[in-house]
Amino acid sequence: MSVVSPIREHLVTGGKTYHDVTEDICRHVEAKPTKEWKVAFAISVLVLLYGGSWVLWTWWEGLGVWGLNKTVGWAWDITNFVWWVGIGHAGTLISAILLLFRQKWRTSINRAAEAMTIFAVLCAASFILMHMGRPWLAYWALPFPNTFGSLWVNFNSPLVWDVFAISTYFSVSCLFWFIGLIPDLATIRDRATGVRKSIYGALSLGWTGGAKTWARYEDVSLILAGLSTPLVLSVHTIVSMDFATSVIPGWHTTIFPPYFVAGAIFSGFAMVQNLMLVTRVVYKLEDYITLEHISLMNKIITVTGSIVGVAYITEFFIAAYSGVEYEKYAFFNRAAGPLWWSYLAMMTCNVLSPQIFWFKSMRENIVVSFVIAVVVNIGMWFERFVIIVTSLHRDYLPSSWTYFTPRMGDIGDYLFSFGFFFTCFLLFSKFLPVINMAEVKSVLKSSSEKNSKQ
Amino acid sequence: MAHKHEIPSLDESFDFSPALRKKLIISAIIGVAMVALGAFLLNNHMSIGVWSSGHGAEHGAADAHANGEHHGATLFSRIIGNIWMNSVYFLGISVVGVFFLSYNYVAKAGWYTSFKRVPEALPSFIIVPAIIMLGLFLVPSSREVIFHWAHHGVMDPASENYDKIIAGKSWYLNFGFFLVRMVSYFAIWYYLWTQIRKYSLLEDENNDIYFYNKSRSYAKMFLIFFAVTSSTAAWDFSMSIDTHWFSTMFGWYHLASWHVAGLATIMLTILLLKDHGYLKSVNFSAIHDLGKLMFGFSIFWAYVWFSQYLLIFYANLPEETIYFRERLSGYDGRYFAPFIINIVLNFVFPFLILMARESKRNMIFLKLACGSILMGHWFDFYQMQMPGIAKDQGGIGIIEWGTTLTFASMFIYFVANQLSKANLVAKNHPFLEESLHHEI
Numbered sequence: 001m002s003v004v005s006p007i008r009e010h011l012v013t014g015g016k017t018y019h020d021v022t023e024d025i026c027r028h029v030e031a032k033p034t035k036e037w038k039v040a041f042a043i044s045v046l047v048l049l050y051g052g053s054w055v056l057w058t059w060w061e062g063l064g065v066w067g068l069n070k071t072v073g074w075a076w077d078i079t080n081f082v083w084w085v086g087i088g089h090a091g092t093l094i095s096a097i098l099l100l101f102r103q104k105w106r107t108s109i110n111r112a113a114e115a116m117t118i119f120a121v122l123c124a125a126s127f128i129l130m131h132m133g134r135p136w137l138a139y140w141a142l143p144f145p146n147t148f149g150s151l152w153v154n155f156n157s158p159l160v161w162d163v164f165a166i167s168t169y170f171s172v173s174c175l176f177w178f179i180g181l182i183p184d185l186a187t188i189r190d191r192a193t194g195v196r197k198s199i200y201g202a203l204s205l206g207w208t209g210g211a212k213t214w215a216r217y218e219d220v221s222l223i224l225a226g227l228s229t230p231l232v233l234s235v236h237t238i239v240s241m242d243f244a245t246s247v248i249p250g251w252h253t254t255i256f257p258p259y260f261v262a263g264a265i266f267s268g269f270a271m272v273q274n275l276m277l278v279t280r281v282v283y284k285l286e287d288y289i290t291l292e293h294i295s296l297m298n299k300i301i302t303v304t305g306s307i308v309g310v311a312y313i314t315e316f317f318i319a320a321y322s323g324v325e326y327e328k329y330a331f332f333n334r335a336a337g338p339l340w341w342s343y344l345a346m347m348t349c350n351v352l353s354p355q356i357f358w359f360k361s362m363r364e365n366i367v368v369s370f371v372i373a374v375v376v377n378i379g380m381w382f383e384r385f386v387i388i389v390t391s392l393h394r395d396y397l398p399s400s401w402t403y404f405t406p407r408m409g410d411i412g413d414y415l416f417s418f419g420f421f422f423t424c425f426l427l428f429s430k431f432l433p434v435i436n437m438a439e440v441k442s443v444l445k446s447s448s449e450k451n452s453k454q
Numbered sequence: 455m456a457h458k459h460e461i462p463s464l465d466e467s468f469d470f471s472p473a474l475r476k477k478l479i480i481s482a483i484i485g486v487a488m489v490a491l492g493a494f495l496l497n498n499h500m501s502i503g504v505w506s507s508g509h510g511a512e513h514g515a516a517d518a519h520a521n522g523e524h525h526g527a528t529l530f531s532r533i534i535g536n537i538w539m540n541s542v543y544f545l546g547i548s549v550v551g552v553f554f555l556s557y558n559y560v561a562k563a564g565w566y567t568s569f570k571r572v573p574e575a576l577p578s579f580i581i582v583p584a585i586i587m588l589g590l591f592l593v594p595s596s597r598e599v600i601f602h603w604a605h606h607g608v609m610d611p612a613s614e615n616y617d618k619i620i621a622g623k624s625w626y627l628n629f630g631f632f633l634v635r636m637v638s639y640f641a642i643w644y645y646l647w648t649q650i651r652k653y654s655l656l657e658d659e660n661n662d663i664y665f666y667n668k669s670r671s672y673a674k675m676f677l678i679f680f681a682v683t684s685s686t687a688a689w690d691f692s693m694s695i696d697t698h699w700f701s702t703m704f705g706w707y708h709l710a711s712w713h714v715a716g717l718a719t720i721m722l723t724i725l726l727l728k729d730h731g732y733l734k735s736v737n738f739s740a741i742h743d744l745g746k747l748m749f750g751f752s753i754f755w756a757y758v759w760f761s762q763y764l765l766i767f768y769a770n771l772p773e774e775t776i777y778f779r780e781r782l783s784g785y786d787g788r789y790f791a792p793f794i795i796n797i798v799l800n801f802v803f804p805f806l807i808l809m810a811r812e813s814k815r816n817m818i819f820l821k822l823a824c825g826s827i828l829m830g831h832w833f834d835f836y837q838m839q840m841p842g843i844a845k846d847q848g849g850i851g852i853i854e855w856g857t858t859l860t861f862a863s864m865f866i867y868f869v870a871n872q873l874s875k876a877n878l879v880a881k882n883h884p885f886l887e888e889s890l891h892h893e894i
Contacts, residue, residue, distance in 0.1 A: 002891060003887045003890075003891040005564060005884050005885050005887060005888050006884075007663065008562070100746075233757065241764075241765070244765050245764075245765060245768040245769060246769070247769050247771060252771070253765075254701045254702050254704075254765045254766065255701075255702035255705075256702075256765070257758075258706055258757075306681060310681055310682065314685060314702050317689075318701070318702045321689075321700055322700045323619040323623065
């Protein structure tokens, strides 16, 4: 017997029945695309094409189209990579960790968050390919027995660990997402006719909806959740080690692994918040993605933002405490050097702005939630930029100190990733159910307005 | 879902019998006697224990000199080191009681409600380590033994003990500021606990959501304060012992150690109370969930431990690696075994024994895991603090066993006493029903 305390908020409002859930979600998959969708899709594709041409130009011309120089050898490329990987984390967090913690509110947002994860990881991977210069040799990153002599990848390098961690993570995320889709695909199959029936039928892998299949579905979900939880931690841990294993002041700091993971969840939740707020309005899903959901996501944004804040303070404190001149200078330079504005942006966007959510009225205000989520993502981009560029541009040798200015190549390639991300997300939201119908139905009895009022 | 389960009576009060009180007081006294005996024996070049001080003193002295130490360690250092280390360890277990309650209040968790009186009782012990630690800090001779930065003349350019790097930290590590920090940690942690506790007890008398909301507000305040002070306390109480060394991870590593030890204490207390016929309403689903937290946070501890170690190992900067060098091979290798035991008891053993579902529902397996974690984190604090305090005089023997016995007896006394003061189940908690019917 499962009891839900009367003081808990409802997760599904509007007195929905099981059938209503099916109707409300399937409607968007089955109907013709709306005008708004077509406009949004056209813009995304245009951005993708424009950015894509810059990516091709980057490969044709070489990395000289970026603003890198001899001192700053890593800038927007790795910033964008870390930013996108970080955003990807929220999907796995919502689907795996919140599943392990039995958080029922995850059911309305897990599907879109997982899709977002996959697209974000692909965007991140695109920057790896871009900066390789010769992308057709990308498979050299894999440790395969080869005929080039005894060449192997450098197993001591965290960049190689990244290849393993991210490719594993990507595979498990896809699997998780697809397994979660099967019951819903079967629902669509059962309502469809013609070619659509065959396509959704093939995708639903002969799902019958019997007791046995459900039991297996739940087992697999739990196993995958158990696997993805350490994976999601490992990915950003290793990304942080790309920096922390070095001896560059501002990069070599032991707190990086958990601090990067917290930051990743932080920015990921902000992105989920943005996407869900738009989807909610466009698809009229206010009864499923309720103010309670928005408020809970805002709470997670505040917690993770504050954890990141504690890490910022710790880094600063230890730099001052360490007595190491280079460390001290690296942090002084971050806050007061020529790139002070990026540091200020990072601090205000990431640590201060989410504190507004201590007020319930702000947490449940849709406009404020949307704006802060955007601000957080800007802040998290600047966090990576601050870590990477401010630590590099004034290195050990003052004669090579310099400044970094992005060029069109940097901007164009970044635009490409946005175009790619939104094109994929729009396709997903048109052709697949954006909310996990089966799982929402599973909490309907315990957490919907209608049933608990009986 | 079909079966009906009986909910046992929620009126339970723990009887802290005079016989048990007497036993605990006697064992605390025995602990003190053991330390005295150990000290007496060592003074006469004898010892009972695994490692003894004194052997290889010449090497130790050479090491100490090489590391720029300014004073040699003595038997007194070892005893003071023990008292400090146990104080910090038991302080952590106590304060994790409030931490556990606070994050569960703030997250609106329901599952833990049936046993929430157990974590609620732990923080009553905060005052004992608080008094002991303040005493050790205020007395100059023990302060100088514990903290390198408190050595006479270390910050005075005219002194032969002058250390430029340590003098550069005087803005943070100075008597006044350190004392203010210590007092504020103890006072505010304790005060916020008393408030959460007060409203929780009032809730037993009055069925009103007001009391829950009050407790929750104090829980928020605690979390905000603890977010910062859990790290600063780690720097102060443990990291500043090895004054030259620094690591940004240290705060969270220290917290991870405190936290999982606190979870193991909560679990062990529940299991022992159940053995004696109390807490009948705590079902196996709740215990299973607490077991998962122990499992998860043992891994989390290993994660932060490993991340810190790997990054320092990899970058190989001498000012950082010295910390591990001292533990792996310094002082005649006397800290090597505790260093390894730490990893085995805190990660390997709990990881393997708690992995299977059924083991998190098996009293014996859980007790083994609790024992391993509690002993393991004792070793964790041992290897964090003793190399810096006891140096070449460190050992594990009757002195360590005695000090720990005294602390553990006092801790159990305080917790048992606190448990006996209120009903063992928080009767009117708004999530109690969820917890009583918790099923996973």
